[in-house]
Amino acid sequence: MLGLAPLAIAKLFADQIVPSAGIGGNLLLIDRLMAFGMPRAAAVAALLVSMIGYYTACAVLALTMAACAAATVAAKRACFRQRRDRCVCRWRRVRCVELRNDRRMAR
Numbered sequence: 615m616l617g618l619a620p621l622a623i624a625k626l627f628a629d630q631i632v633p634s635a636g637i638g639g640n641l642l643l644i645d646r647l648m649a650f651g652m653p654r655a656a657a658v659a660a661l662l663v664s665m666i667g668y669y670t671a672c673a674v675l676a677l678t679m680a681a682c683a684a685a686t687v688a689a690k691r692a693c694f695r696q697r698r699d700r701c702v703c704r705w706r707r708v709r710c711v712e713l714r715n716d717r718r719m720a721r
């Protein structure tokens with residue numbers, strides 16, 4: 615297992631240094647896994663599992679960020695609706711504070 619750590623670092627290095635959109639690191643990974651005695655099909659399967667895991671994590675993060683953005687927009691819309699009804703909005707705690715009665719009486 616410790617023999618794979620330098621391979622992971624070499625793959626990341628190749629992905630960052632060689633401008634080939636990640637293909638250089640993937641080819642390096644498959645070549646080194648085959649040098650360790652792994653069959654070619656198993657090396658490609660390991661690469662595919664790694665890529666699927668990476669892109670799944672990115673998709674989950676993007677969906678989480680989209681949900682947070684939608685919740686923020688909904689909270690701000692609720693806040694603006696309350697402002698139209700003469701209320702003041704507080705961040706993260708949307709609560710309505712009515713204006714003083716003397717301001718209402720002045721109108």
